[in-house]
Amino acid sequence: SQKIEQNSEALNIQEGKTATLTCNYTNYSPAYLQWYRQDPGRGPVFLLLIRENEKEKRKERLKVTFDTTLKQSLFHITASQPADSATYLCARINGSSNTGKLIFGQGTTLQVKP
Amino acid sequence: NAGVTQTPKFRILKIGQSMTLQCAQDMNHNYMYWYRQDPGMGLKLIYYSVGAGITDKGEVPNGYNVSRSTTEDFPLRLELAAPSQTSVYFCASTLGGQISLEAFFGQGTRLTVV
Numbered sequence: 001s002q003k004i005e006q007n008s009e010a011l012n013i014q015e016g017k018t019a020t021l022t023c024n025y026t027n028y029s030p031a032y033l034q035w036y037r038q039d040p041g042r043g044p045v046f047l048l049l050i051r052e053n054e055k056e057k058r059k060e061r062l063k064v065t066f067d068t069t070l071k072q073s074l075f076h077i078t079a080s081q082p083a084d085s086a087t088y089l090c091a092r093i094n095g096s097s098n099t100g101k102l103i104f105g106q107g108t109t110l111q112v113k114p
Numbered sequence: 115n116a117g118v119t120q121t122p123k124f125r126i127l128k129i130g131q132s133m134t135l136q137c138a139q140d141m142n143h144n145y146m147y148w149y150r151q152d153p154g155m156g157l158k159l160i161y162y163s164v165g166a167g168i169t170d171k172g173e174v175p176n177g178y179n180v181s182r183s184t185t186e187d188f189p190l191r192l193e194l195a196a197p198s199q200t201s202v203y204f205c206a207s208t209l210g211g212q213i214s215l216e217a218f219f220g221q222g223t224r225l226t227v228v
Contacts, residue, residue: 004156008154032215034215034216036217041221041222042221042222043118043204043206043219043220043221043222044157044204044217044219045219046216046217046218049215089156089157091156093215094159098210099145099164100147100208100210100215100217101147101159101162101172102147102149102217103156103159103173104149104156104157104158105156106154106155106156107156
């Protein structure tokens, strides 16, 4: 089956450090991967999209990489802050990109300690 | 713009009862979706719509129905509630196609079936 998997264990880091979250996929090659942030009791909020022909994408303190050889995307938050504490979801397009259907990983919870 | 609005935010249903979860978006998006999220899991697609009058099943459609009579509204109907439908439900929308794949989510409806 075509899976997308994230580390289900929570990631705890100290403020100011770089947080790195992993998203792995198997048995297919997605044209796009997306990353979302989800706070408790809230809906996911879109952060970044990376295409298969892009190795890296940045937005402020966020960086996403896409390694089609390793079948992996890494999500980095540099100079992390307690306000970055949340669950981060990766997602891929399911089927044709014209429908926008998403398949999500289970999410990784990040806790940034002051 | 309000974005995607879901009502109600919370609901407790008895087994066998019915209800409709409301979803409305004011961004003139053609594509709308219903996902459910169980604890520690990623979101799973229930139904989706690529435009008014067009709906299709997602990954977990059993026990649910949808309609799309207008571009703005996409209600989700539970006919005979079962404990397995206890979950958090998210409505989402996208502009669709190759234009934008960013999904906008509502704040969710937490449903408990007892």
